[in-house]
Structure formats: C-alpha cells, structure tokens
Amino acid sequence: MDRPTPIWASSEGTDVGPVLAKPQFATTEALRTHRKRTLVTAYRLFGALGWGSLGDGHITARDPERIDAMWLIRYGVPFHRTTMSDLVLVGPDGRVEGDHPINMTAYFIHAPVHEARPEVVAVAHTHTPYATPWAANVELFRMICQEATAFFEDHAVFDGEEVQVSDFDTGKRIAAALGETKAVLLRNHGPLTVGGSVEEAIGWFLLLERVAEVHVKAHRARPISDEAASVAASEIAHVSNALNAFDYAVMSRLQPRI
Numbered sequence: 001m002d003r004p005t006p007i008w009a010s011s012e013g014t015d016v017g018p019v020l021a022k023p024q025f026a027t028t029e030a031l032r033t034h035r036k037r038t039l040v041t042a043y044r045l046f047g048a049l050g051w052g053s054l055g056d057g058h059i060t061a062r063d064p065e066r067i068d069a070m071w072l073i074r075y076g077v078p079f080h081r082t083t084m085s086d087l088v089l090v091g092p093d094g095r096v097e098g099d100h101p102i103n104m105t106a107y108f109i110h111a112p113v114h115e116a117r118p119e120v121v122a123v124a125h126t127h128t129p130y131a132t133p134w135a136a137n138v139e140l141f142r143m144i145c146q147e148a149t150a151f152f153e154d155h156a157v158f159d160g161e162e163v164q165v166s167d168f169d170t171g172k173r174i175a176a177a178l179g180e181t182k183a184v185l186l187r188n189h190g191p192l193t194v195g196g197s198v199e200e201a202i203g204w205f206l207l208l209e210r211v212a213e214v215h216v217k218a219h220r221a222r223p224i225s226d227e228a229a230s231v232a233a234s235e236i237a238h239v240s241n242a243l244n245a246f247d248y249a250v251m252s253r254l255q256p257r258i
C-alpha cells in the first residue's frame with residue numbers, strides 16, 4: 001500500500017516515481033506557497049540537526065514570479081522555530097520587502113548564485129560539523145563512499161580567503177567557482193549546494209555532509225576507480241536520490257506537518 005505523500009515529498013518539474021509524488025500547481029501563488037512551506041521545513045530540519053545554531057548559514061528559494069528575488073529567513077529567528085511569516089522576499093539589489101532585517105551575508109552569497117544559475121530554485125549553506133572541517137583542506141572529495149559518487153565530477157572548491165563574505169563581488173566569485181555543478185566547498189568556511197527545488201538542494205546538502213564525515217573519519221580511505229564511481233553515479237547522482245534523502249531526513253527528524 002502506498003503511504004500518503006507528505007507535504008514536503010515533492011519536486012518541481014521532476015518525475016521521480018511513486019514515492020515522491022510530483023505536485024501540480026494550478027496557480028503561481030500555489031507554487032509560491034509550496035516553495036515557502038518547503039523552505040520552512042528545510043530550516044526546521046537544519047535546526048533539528050543542530051545546524052545554524054550559532055546564527056550561521058542560510059537557505060534561499062527563488063520566487064516563482066519575481067524570479068530575480070529570493071525568499072530568506074529574517075534575521076534573528078532560530079532555524080528550528082521558523083514559520084511562514086518569518087520568510088522575507090529579498091530583491092536583486094538586496095532590498096527587503098517590508099523592510100525586515102536580514103543577514104546580509106546571505107544576500108552576498110546567495111543572490112549571485114541565483115543570478116548566475118537561472119535554473120536553480122534553492123541555495124543552501126551553513127557551517128556543518130564535517131563539511132566545514134573538510135573544507136579547510138581545500139580539496140575536492142574522493143570517491144571513498146557510496147554517497148560521494150553523487151558528487152563525482154560534479155562539485156567544486158572555492159579557493160578564496162574571504163571566510164566572511166561581505167560584498168556581492170565575492171559572491172560572484174563563489175558562483176563562478178560553483179560553475180555548473182551542484183555543490184561548492186568554500187575554503188575554510190563550509191559547504192554550499194544548489195537544486196532545482198528546495199528539496200533537491202537540501203537533499204544534496206545532507207548527502208554532502210555524510211560524504212564529508214567519511215572523509216574526516218576515514219584516514220586511510222582508498223577510493224574506488226573512476227569507472228566504478230561513474231557507474232554508481234548514474235543512480236546516486238540522480239535527482240531522485242536527493243529528494244529521497246530530504247524526504248527521509250524530514251520523516252526521521254521532524255513532525256510531519258508544519
């Protein structure tokens with residue numbers, strides 16, 4: 001028997017099979033509401049994982065109508081307590097609708113990524129227990145675990161020393177380092193992932209953190225061959241894997257409804 005489709009179990013524009021149903025949106029407003037609800041779920045999930053507990057990190061989602069604007073949590077709200085009313089719309093010039101305070105670093109990092117990658121709906125970044133230490137090595141991942149193959153030839157390193165991003169130009173250089181990949185490791189800082197939906201960006205982020213954990217813990221790891229990694233990547237790097245990761249993490253860590 002099929003289990004009910006949770007409100008978060010969905011992807012925009014991706015056919016991912018029976019577990020993760022593709023929702024239909026009759027109106028732009030319905031799509032906007034879906035994105036915002038999923039964004040709230042994403043913030044709460046990060047909070048449940050203990051991420052962002054020092055005020056670090058941010059997740060953004062592109063507005064479906066004002067496509068040069070992004071939804072972001074307002075300043076000062078703990079991730080685990082995020083509600084729909086805590087989300088604010090940030091324009092391409094950094095202006096916030098309703099004049100709410102925001103973490104400007106979120107604007108400086110995320111807005112240039114949204115600008116450079118029009119197909120990207122969501123961008124996620126925070127300082128995690130394993131990807132941040134790994135990012136201090138300023139090295140790409142090696143293919144030393146199953147989840148690593150999700151990022152086979154599909155992630156990058158930003159080698160800038162700006163650990164505090166305080167201008168738009170640095171964000172543009174981060175976007176340039178990301179290129180067309182799904183993730184970038186910000187040197188001495190932390191991870192950033194993107195996706196065609198909030199669910200996808202967060203799913204990659206969760207998988208990336210697991211990959212980083214293996215890298216930090218497995219000191220004598222021996223990678224699999226590029227050939228084997230390529231074979232595994234054909235499934236592990238598929239968007240459905242990210243959506244599954246998001247779905248299971250929400251079911252494991254959060255109450256089912258916002």
Ligand SMILES: [Zn+2]
Pocket residue numbers: 056057125126127189190
């Ligand atoms: Zn950061």
